Amino acid sequence: MPQPRIARNRAWFLILPAFAVLAIGGIAPILTAINYSLHDSFGGDRFIWVGLRWYEEMLREAEFWAALGRTLGFFAASLALQIALGIAVARKLYHVQLRPELLIPLLSLPLLTPWIVVGFLWRHMMQPEIGLFGTALTAAGLPPDLNDSATWAWAVILAMDVWHWTGIVVILCYAGYLSIPRAHFQAASIDGANAWQTFRHIELPRLRTVLIIAALIRMADGLMIYIEPFMVTRGGPHMATTFLSQDIIQTGLLEFNLGHAGASSVVYLLVVVPLAWALYRAMGRDR
């Protein structure tokens, strides 16, 4: 229940300390990245103005578009899997499961796992000779091949991301289910609605806000994914799993091509911010 808020511009002073911290940590580095993108650098201390040259060069580059496409494709695929699975599990938790509240902390464990551990664990689990899933798959005649097969690399990092993050969708959707008034289910059963009709017309509309929040939160970490797939595939085979974060870190830090890295960063933000804004608006002003 949103309460009426008092109009008072002086409230800006309450926001100021937070803004100062965000400025040091965020605004200054982003401006620096924009500045990089407009200059050519020599050894990181001499800069020459080059205008939009990096952007022109980058936008013509197949590698950049491929990395951006892979990032968006990976995010869309993993989010679709997480939402489908998350709704399915939350639905059973709500309708069927005994003592569901005790399982919630267990389901949140992957969310708490340090990202480097997630990558290490999945790489090791997929070892065909000694890994937990690898040996099972080998026994089934499908030995995982992370070094040469792009299909395997994608399958494994998608499974890893589903393992890592589906819990958040389950928890949010379960909370969404708990907010549905019981009378709605009684009305549906009196009308003789079957399980699918109940889901489609009673449950799904009520999960809308929750799913938007889930998408927004997942977008934050999903699009900037770096160390987890890197630990599993090192971006390979043949860059098949090189995402934008890795591309930026490689051009910036290893090749010390600050202009190029800065320009990719700016284009990335131009893609992400409108997406986030659309989701934020869809959430409605109920905040």
Add this chain to the structure above:
Amino acid sequence: MTGPRRRWSGTVALFLGFTLLPILWLGVLSLQPNHVSKAEMNLLPAPVTAENYLFILTEPDWVRGFANAAIYVTLNVAITLAVALPAAYGFSRFRFFGDGQVFFLVLVFRMVPPAIVMLPLVQMYSAAGLLDTHLSVALAHCLFTVPIAIWILEGFISSVPRELDEAAKVDGHSGVGFFFRVLLPQIRTGIAVTAFLCFVFSWAEFTLANALTTVDSKPIGVVMKIVASPTGAVHVGIAAAASILMLLPGAVFAWLLRRHLARGFSLGRLGW
């Protein structure tokens, strides 16, 4: 709820298995000798040994790794709460110029990839002499934890009735006195959940922590990378033991806050 008899759901059991099996297996790896882990797949440790844990707990580099992570996470949580509490109160109670846009802008910071701010931050901090200090990582993580904290706390403060503000004023509390003596005790849970979510991010993040530290404040995750390289783990047992130790604090906090996890993970937007 809907049906009178509750039972174990097959879907839930399968998903729970998929979720927990990898972690349990990580536990197995941590409890058996490395040469066994590198030769065969076991579902139970054979033979059981504490050598991996003992190695980590007696090696100064690893112990310091834990201490370093704990120090910058604590610093981060303290700074985050100090600046986010007043901001959340402002967003919750007042309308002011651009509040809706700024509330969104705050979230945008949470979406900036560490990869983008990493290079400029390294340059800025090395110019300021802050590189390889706990403060540098804590401040860098604020970019992500301050937005989380503002959103969660705003949700909690908004569910405290406005009448409380007025009543406190009538009772003669000043603005500051009201904030500390009336409002903060009301949102204790919210503060705990916020601290937990900030901890989760700062403890789990790797890219920035790795880039901003070299020797003195290197966290456990960065130390672990040496034995867990992508090309094939150098020492599976130690990497697994370190992983389990890194998971423990989060698991304990999650259990203590189990009834409020939804409120936290949804950034304060919902709960049960």
